[in-house]
Amino acid sequence: MRTPLRTLLTAALSCGLVLVAAISRAHAADSTALTIYPAQQQDLFMPGDFATQSGYALVHQQRTFTLHAGMQTLTLQGLAARLDASALLLQFPAASDVRFAGLRVLPPVHGVAALLQQAIGAKVTVSNAQGAALVSGILRAVDGARLLVEDASGALHLVSGDVALPAGLKLGAPGQQAQVSVDAPHAGSYRAELVYPTAGLGWRPDYALMLNSGTSCRGTLEARATLANHSGTRFDDAHITLLAGTVHAPAGMIAMGTPRLMAAPAEAAAPAPPAQSGLGDYRSYRLAVPLSLAVGAVVQVPLYAPHNLACAHAAVFGDAMPPGWSPQQPDFNPDNHHAESGNPRIEITFTAPQNLPSGEARVYLPDADGSLQFIGASGIDNARKGDRVVLVPGNAYALKVTRSRTHWQVDGKVLTEGLRYTLSNTSRSARTITVYTHPQRWREWMLLHSAPQPVARSVDTLMWRVRVPAEGSANIDYTLRYDAADAPAPR
Numbered sequence: 001m002r003t004p005l006r007t008l009l010t011a012a013l014s015c016g017l018v019l020v021a022a023i024s025r026a027h028a029a030d031s032t033a034l035t036i037y038p039a040q041q042q043d044l045f046m047p048g049d050f051a052t053q054s055g056y057a058l059v060h061q062q063r064t065f066t067l068h069a070g071m072q073t074l075t076l077q078g079l080a081a082r083l084d085a086s087a088l089l090l091q092f093p094a095a096s097d098v099r100f101a102g103l104r105v106l107p108p109v110h111g112v113a114a115l116l117q118q119a120i121g122a123k124v125t126v127s128n129a130q131g132a133a134l135v136s137g138i139l140r141a142v143d144g145a146r147l148l149v150e151d152a153s154g155a156l157h158l159v160s161g162d163v164a165l166p167a168g169l170k171l172g173a174p175g176q177q178a179q180v181s182v183d184a185p186h187a188g189s190y191r192a193e194l195v196y197p198t199a200g201l202g203w204r205p206d207y208a209l210m211l212n213s214g215t216s217c218r219g220t221l222e223a224r225a226t227l228a229n230h231s232g233t234r235f236d237d238a239h240i241t242l243l244a245g246t247v248h249a250p251a252g253m254i255a256m257g258t259p260r261l262m263a264a265p266a267e268a269a270a271p272a273p274p275a276q277s278g279l280g281d282y283r284s285y286r287l288a289v290p291l292s293l294a295v296g297a298v299v300q301v302p303l304y305a306p307h308n309l310a311c312a313h314a315a316v317f318g319d320a321m322p323p324g325w326s327p328q329q330p331d332f333n334p335d336n337h338h339a340e341s342g343n344p345r346i347e348i349t350f351t352a353p354q355n356l357p358s359g360e361a362r363v364y365l366p367d368a369d370g371s372l373q374f375i376g377a378s379g380i381d382n383a384r385k386g387d388r389v390v391l392v393p394g395n396a397y398a399l400k401v402t403r404s405r406t407h408w409q410v411d412g413k414v415l416t417e418g419l420r421y422t423l424s425n426t427s428r429s430a431r432t433i434t435v436y437t438h439p440q441r442w443r444e445w446m447l448l449h450s451a452p453q454p455v456a457r458s459v460d461t462l463m464w465r466v467r468v469p470a471e472g473s474a475n476i477d478y479t480l481r482y483d484a485a486d487a488p489a490p491r
Contacts, residue, residue, distance in 0.1 A: 029061035029078065029194070033239040034293075036227060038246075038357065039202030045228045049296035052230050053082065055202025059235075061194040067184040071101060077117060079176040080198035081232020088196040090180045096190055102181035116142045116163065124149065125164040126157075134159050176232065200231035201293075203242050205303055205359030207380060209311075209348070209391065213366045217311040221353065223303040225274070225285065229293040237290040242274065244357035245282035245382065273302050276355065283355055304354050311350040317342070317401040317421075318436035322460045330442040330484035332415050340403040343395040344433055346376070349388060356383040363393040398427035399468070401435065406477065413484040415441060416448070421476040425468040435464045435476060442482040450478040 034057055041054035065074060074090075085105040092098040116139070125136040126147060137151035149157045184190070206226050211219040225242055229235065274285035287301060318340075348363065361380050364372040376393025383389050400423075407418025425431050438460050439445045447454075447462065456463040468474045 029063055030191075031062045031239070032235050032237070033060040033241070034058070034201065034235060035060070035241045035243060036201055036203045037243050038204060039228075040204055040358075041202070044200075044202050044230065045204065045226060045298055047296060047298045050230060051082070051200075051232075053199045055200050055228065055230065056197065057201035057231070058195065058197050059083075063192055063194055065190050065192060066188075067098065067182070067190055068187045069184055071181065071183050073179050073181045075120075076178045076180060076194065078233055079178055079196065080200065081176050082199040082230075083176055084197045084199075085178070088178060088194075090182075090192055090194050092182070092190055092192045097185045098190060098192075099183045100180070101183050104179045104181075106177040106179065116147070119163075119165055123166055126159050126161045127164065128161050131162075134161055198231045201227075201229055203227045205244075205357045205380075206300070207356070207359055207361035208364065209361055210364045210372060211311075211348075211366075213370075217313040217348065219309065219311060221307045221309055221350075223354070223356065224300045225303045227291075227293065227299045227301070229295060229297050229299075232295065234295050235293045237292055240287045240291050242285040242287070243282050244285065244355070246358075273304050283357065307353040309350050309353055311348055314347045314349070314434055315344040315396045315399050315431060316347050316434045316436070317344040319438075320436055320461075320463075322438040322440070326440070326443060328488075330413070330415070330482060330487050332410055332441065332482075332484070334408050337405055339405075340401070342401065343397060344399050344401055345392050345395050348378075348391040348393065352383040352385055352387045352389050355385050356380055356387075356389065358382045361391055363391060396431075398425060399431060399433060400424045401433065403437075407479065413487065415482040415484070416479065417441070417482070418477070418479045420478075421464075422473060423466055423468045423475070424473040426471060428470050430467055430470050432465060432467050435466065437462050439480050439482075441480075442484050442487065444483045444486065446481045446483070448479040448481050450476070452476065454478075 036057045037055075039055045041052075043052055044054040059080060063076070076090075083105075085103070088103060088105070090100065119139050120141065122139055123137065124139045124147070126134045126149060128134055135149045135151055135157040137149045137157070139147060140150050140156065141148040145160045146158055147160070147163065149159060151157065204226050206224045208222040208224075209219050210222070211217070227240070227242075274287050276283060276285055285303065291299065291301065293299060358379070358381050360377055362377045363375050365375050367373050378391035378393050380389060380391070402422045402424075404420050404422070405418065406420050407416065409416045419437075421435055421437075423433050423435070425433075439462070440460075447457070450462075450464075452464060452466065454462045455465050462478070464476050466474050466476060
């Protein structure tokens with residue numbers, strides 16, 4: 001049924017229909033590139049469609065516009081719902097002389113109508129429930145379930161029904177809308193780059209160290225990049241660059257469960273690791289193939305090919321570095337003694353085979369049946385290739401260290417203190433325990449006696465490495481002398 005234009009416009013306006021008159025059709029992206037920055041907030045990496053201000057990314061989209069001469073407004077759809085509107089840029093080539101004249105960001109649109117709005121300007125066919133075509137033509141506007149379609153004669157039809165879209169028309173996630181006013185000197189087709197930052201997109205490195213069984217410390221290190229998209233829109237076939245390092249996000253945006261992984265088809269070959277390069281003072285990783293990020297998706301891709309590496313396994317009690325405290329006066333109070341006791345921590349040390357951005361490493365060890373078992377997790381700070389990496393997945397259950405005092409004598413300004421570390425081992429194999437201590441009662445001290453002798457010492461640290469027999473124990477006995485003759489008089 002054809003309706004005169006005046007009658008149809010009156011009906012449309014009376015039901016609140018929003019018409020696209022001086023506003024150009026919505027323009028989809030020809031191509032998309034994403035620069036995604038590191039994020040460690042746990043909430044960002046939970047699957048599902050929810051709002052979050054965690055994460056930070058820069059969206060680059062190439063879009064083509066058909067402009068007429070003069071002032072006009074372009075409608076951009078499918079933008080990230082958590083975009084930073086203050087930093088949105090639509091850049092035409094300088095030689096085009098197309099000038100920016102204004103920007104308006106509209107609230108996000110949701111539902112079926114929001115998807116159909118992306119087809120405004122395309123040819124559609126609307127049919128009734130029986131499949132009979134009601135009208136074919138150019139979709140001009142959408143109002144809920146009603147569509148405004150212009151047929152070949154120029155007549156406008158306000159109809160409801162099933163909508164058939166042209167083959168090849170890709171509908172993205174609704175997301176945010178923006179209207180950009182531009183002034184074009186000449187009519188024609190122009191290609192421009194849309195650039196804007198958004199929250200809700202982030203990445204983090206995730207590592208898995210799978211240790212071999214046996215007495216020697218060897219294993220395989222897998223490095224993956226975990227990406228999360230809570231930006232409020234979908235990105236199809238995006239070219240993705242991951243930036244590594246400590247990056248400060250703008251004020252108001254945060255730069256930086258088991259993730260749900262999007263599995264590749266079974267017949268697909270394993271993706272190649274990203275190409276690594278420098279970007280100023282940072283590292284960047286460009287994914288080898290385009291990647292699609294659905295709304296609320298958490299995706300993993302390889303960061304490097306797996307590395308077989310040698311490592312060192314140690315049980316360590318005490319801090320390698322002194323706590324940084326030094327008394328202003330000698331501490332000769334016998335009550336200021338804390339009998340330390342606890343399980344030494346497990347340290348797994350290796351040389352970084354590649355640049356390892358800050359992330360978390362999960363450590364696995366095969367059990368008696370050969371199945372990999374999780375034995376703890378540890379953070380990795382930004383490490384360059386060749387740096388020493390230390391993982392602390394947990395404490396050694398079968399080992400225990402206790403410190404006690406064996407001697408105390410004060411003679412004027414000289415203190416002699418005897419101490420003992422008792423090391424016990426309930427496992428069925430001999431173990432080596434590394435023990436650190438820091439003499440801190442006064443800056444002038446001397447080691448009078450030690451059995452065994454420390455393997456390392458400095459101005460503020462003593463370190464022993466002691467072999468403890470299976471289901472047995474061992475002791476470290478040592479005596480310190482503090483001389484406070486040069487101590488300043490108390491005020």
